[in-house]
Amino acid sequence: MTIRGRAAGLILLPLILPFSLLAGCAVVPPATAETGAVPPSPPPAPVVTPLSGDFAFQGSFQQGGLVLGTAPVGTVRLLLDDKPVRIAPGRRFIIGFGRDHGGQAMLEARAVDGTALRKPLAIAPRAWSIQSLPTLPRGTSPTPEYQRRRAAELAQINAAREVQSDTQGWQQRFQWPVSGRISGVFGSQRIYAGEPGAFHSGVDVARPTGTPIVAPADGVVILAASAPFSLEGNLLMIDHGMGLNSAFLHLSRIDVKTGDRVVRGQPVGAIGATGRATGPHLHWSMKWQDERIDPAPLAGPMPGR
Template sequence: MTCALAAAMATLLLLPSCVAPGGNDVVERVSPPPPSAPPAHVTPPNLRSWRLDGAPQQGGLVRGQVATETVALTLDGRNVPLGADGAFIIGFDRDAPPTMTLAEVKADGSLADHPLVIAPRAWRIERVDAPYRAGRSEPEFAALRPAELAAIAAARATRTDAAGWRQAFRWPAAGRQSGWFGSQRVYQGKPGSYHSGADVAVPTGTPVLAPADGVVVLAADHPFTLEGNLLMVDHGAGLGSAFLHLSRLNVHVGDHVRQGQRIALSGATGRATGPHLHWGLQWNGARLDPLLVAGPVPAG
């Protein structure tokens, strides 16, 4: 049979192929693909859900996550900054009440409350059988202190683009802990002010390292009456560090610092009985215990 005849018969009989005389090539007729099946149902990616990591306690810091539909968050009426991914932190003062409320505002305008139970702490209380003394009242102190307090308040109110609040904090110095957050003396029944940070006994000139990324918001150009040479760093989301009694500052206001960067040297300036580093932490005005944020002080 000739190829021409085979081609004609293929037209009638729908033959699938033709072999040319004396050749080995095969021309195949490819059947059209079957109609595509309807696409399978695609499950959308998981939406953000509400989460709170850790148990609230006095002096503590807790991290959390808001749901996708949440647009604003407050803690007892105080604004809680939210990251673009919905992450947030909240802190609890040394004297935080037994209960507080996280309130969220959703995109549709609805509200949702999350009651929190704040665990109490047992503080180091020293009772002294002596009358309470109000503190320094020298004319020079009275003249200088208002400007110092104003500078500190302005620094704490400064908000930057720092994202160190997302990091795991590290101690700015290693050594023997010599002062505890929340400790307090009571003079014949009248309480004095409590210790607002944690102290590490280190020699003058010991490097002070940034506990997390941040932006310098105060670098005192002279010793303050109580704090001495004072350095303050904003870590973002309302969280900030203060380093007191320094002998030297290595950074300036506006500098961005990285975790572990040498930012100062320890000392004994201001009201200090000996060389040490005082590290204080605050979140939106709530004073926090550095031990609950960074863990135990590493040995020197």
């Protein structure tokens, strides 16, 4: 543009700003009429990742078995037989099948856009050790006093199993808490005069009282009984994460307390014969969510056997 000065005869040349100065000037969007504020930029559109790939598994699809898996890319929700399954970073998860699980299960992965991948699973049956005692009654009826005591104990156990920690023990290779003779196997059952008794929910290892036991994998102590329970005796429970936990029964002592973090191989207590036990041994049981899991396949062959 041309600017004329007040002095006669003076003509100023057009004012041209260097490009470098123009480049540094910010372009300010117009303010709104009502507030005078600059309107915010719209949020970026969400990225929708469709399902791709398939499931990957490691473990045993059988009654009492536990399986580690990886979900397809894009999975935001996972269901086993229509029940939610937690998903860890990297789309990792675990699923388990109880002692009496049927021959089929359905695993379903869902994406944020609602698409789903359904994976039928075949669950292999196992042959359980069943002992028939046709002349022996199942037992006497519990007294009201025992029922009250037992209800309080079960409330502690159920509350402990509700605890969800961030431990990663569920991803580790489990080890035996103690080595020795296996005196009781998972899933065995007695039939008393035609009436089935409760099946054996864990594995028993016979060793003398005072023999130390160790944590089979990393975890958080969710219950360290301050007094012996009527059935379990001195009871210790450890959460391994993702709904998987271990229980150790009949201990002579407990060396950790509720809330402690333990690592694989760390001493946590000692074998005893407290509670309803006929001799010193360790009863090791495991649960994933509401399913009873056999610890033996997770720990592998007994050392020295």
